[in-house]
Amino acid sequence: MNEGSQLGGSAGLAPEAAVDLLGLLAYAELISFFQLSADAELAPTLTDKAALAGLAAAEYEHFSRLRDRLTRMGIDAETAMRPFTAALDSWHEQTQPQSWLESLVKAYVGDGIAADFYRQLAEHADGETRELVHGVLSEGERAEFVVEKVRSAIGADPTLAGRLALWGRRLVGEALSQARLVAMDRPKLAALVAAGEAGADSADSGDVGRVFARLTDSHSRRLRHWD
Amino acid sequence: MNEGSQLGGSAGLAPEAAVDLLGLLAYAELISFFQLSADAELAPTLTDKAALAGLAAAEYEHFSRLRDRLTRMGIDAETAMRPFTAALDSWHEQTQPQSWLESLVKAYVGDGIAADFYRQLAEHADGETRELVHGVLSEGERAEFVVEKVRSAIGADPTLAGRLALWGRRLVGEALSQARLVAMDRPKLAALVAAGEAGADSADSGDVGRVFARLTDSHSRRLRHWD
Numbered sequence: 001m002n003e004g005s006q007l008g009g010s011a012g013l014a015p016e017a018a019v020d021l022l023g024l025l026a027y028a029e030l031i032s033f034f035q036l037s038a039d040a041e042l043a044p045t046l047t048d049k050a051a052l053a054g055l056a057a058a059e060y061e062h063f064s065r066l067r068d069r070l071t072r073m074g075i076d077a078e079t080a081m082r083p084f085t086a087a088l089d090s091w092h093e094q095t096q097p098q099s100w101l102e103s104l105v106k107a108y109v110g111d112g113i114a115a116d117f118y119r120q121l122a123e124h125a126d127g128e129t130r131e132l133v134h135g136v137l138s139e140g141e142r143a144e145f146v147v148e149k150v151r152s153a154i155g156a157d158p159t160l161a162g163r164l165a166l167w168g169r170r171l172v173g174e175a176l177s178q179a180r181l182v183a184m185d186r187p188k189l190a191a192l193v194a195a196g197e198a199g200a201d202s203a204d205s206g207d208v209g210r211v212f213a214r215l216t217d218s219h220s221r222r223l224r225h226w227d
Numbered sequence: 228m229n230e231g232s233q234l235g236g237s238a239g240l241a242p243e244a245a246v247d248l249l250g251l252l253a254y255a256e257l258i259s260f261f262q263l264s265a266d267a268e269l270a271p272t273l274t275d276k277a278a279l280a281g282l283a284a285a286e287y288e289h290f291s292r293l294r295d296r297l298t299r300m301g302i303d304a305e306t307a308m309r310p311f312t313a314a315l316d317s318w319h320e321q322t323q324p325q326s327w328l329e330s331l332v333k334a335y336v337g338d339g340i341a342a343d344f345y346r347q348l349a350e351h352a353d354g355e356t357r358e359l360v361h362g363v364l365s366e367g368e369r370a371e372f373v374v375e376k377v378r379s380a381i382g383a384d385p386t387l388a389g390r391l392a393l394w395g396r397r398l399v400g401e402a403l404s405q406a407r408l409v410a411m412d413r414p415k416l417a418a419l420v421a422a423g424e425a426g427a428d429s430a431d432s433g434d435v436g437r438v439f440a441r442l443t444d445s446h447s448r449r450l451r452h453w454d
Contacts, residue, residue: 037265045305046257050290056264057260057288060280064284082273085273
């Protein structure tokens with residue numbers, strides 16, 4: 001047994017669920033790196049383009065920490081990521097930003113969803129993984145940059161507020177669809193994520209629904225920051 | 228006068244030439260970040276894709292050091308990069324890799340050309356800039372990864388050697404064309420780069436030709452590493 005078996009934690013959750021969560025987050029960060037790099041084409045200035053490159057580079061840095069953590073646990077990162085590539089690729093394909101502001105809102109929403117999953121990981125993981133999660137979550141720079149840009153755009157054109165809020169809800173909605181598919185395929189991972197809700201060691205679709213109801217609420221609150 | 232005026236160094240070169248070189252390298256790193264991110268689509272495996280993302284993230288890190296150096300000198304990075312965007316964009320447009328191996332060779336050649344320019348910068352810059360340059364040049368990881376991948380591909384299919392060498396020469400040739408255009412537009416920058424050759428404080432097209440003859444030689448040697 002490799003070190004991964006320590007990941008189950010006091011809740012008695014299957015270690016593979018925690019490895020799943022590491023793999024899911026690793027691929028989410030990697031694909032987000034590529035998405036943000038591509039979205040930078042939409043930036044109105046070279047400075048903004050460079051700022052989005054900076055956000056992408058931060059995603060790569062998170063990916064590399066997750067990959068290194070998996071490697072130290074004796075787990076191949078590619079194998080751990082593989083079960084989640086289809087769902088995350090689909091989410092990105094179905095939510096291609098059509099403007100610079102949409103790409104910023106997407107970065108913000110995607111980051112917020114990832115943060116919720118990181119928190120679930122921290123609750124059920126060993127000390128080293130918890131440290132990794134706290135390191136990632138302590139970075140507030142992205143949110144500041146994005147909120148400032150979006151707020152100033154809405155200040156200049158208040159009609160943007162409603163359209164961007166709608167875009168934000170669509171992003172969360174599409175994420176929910178993908179999450180339901182992943183939950184059916186990986187019930188132990190779903191149980192781990194749902195455990196934060198109800199202490200369950202298995203999850204039914206109602207639990208997954210509740211997790212995402214909470215996510216949707218918290219993102220609606222976040223999206224109101226720039227109203 | 229801002230701190231940029233210290234950059235001329237003992238050769239008495241115009242400080243704006245050294246600022247040009249910082250701006251040129253900053254944009255080269257930034258655009259290379261985007262190019263490598265896009266090229267990663269060609270990667271045969273997720274692990275290789277992640278490795279190319281890592282190279283791209285390193286380019287961003289170099290860019291951010293150059294940008295911060297310019298900012299500390301009181302110079303707007305976007306303004307410093309602007310004169311070089313057309314030439315570097317053209318180089319990338321005219322040398323789009325058609326395969327994973329071509330993208331690796333391009334990363335290697337582009338990095339080698341950049342390293343030559345970094346060395347010129349170090350010779351004519353203040354202590355803080357020299358430290359930045361030595362930091363960037365001390366990173367040998369990229370070359371190792373690329374050489375290993377290309378060598379193993381050529382080992383499996385020796386006919387690749389000639390084709391990739393041709394591709395490498397084309398990359399250097401296209402860079403030379405762009406460099407001639409930049410040299411005509413920025414004679415002081417051309418003089419700074421040529422100074423390493425002949426101690427000149429102004430450059431004619433023969434000097435620029437000699438600089439690139441040396442670059443071409445050194446890259447031909449580098450490209451032979453995996454023969």
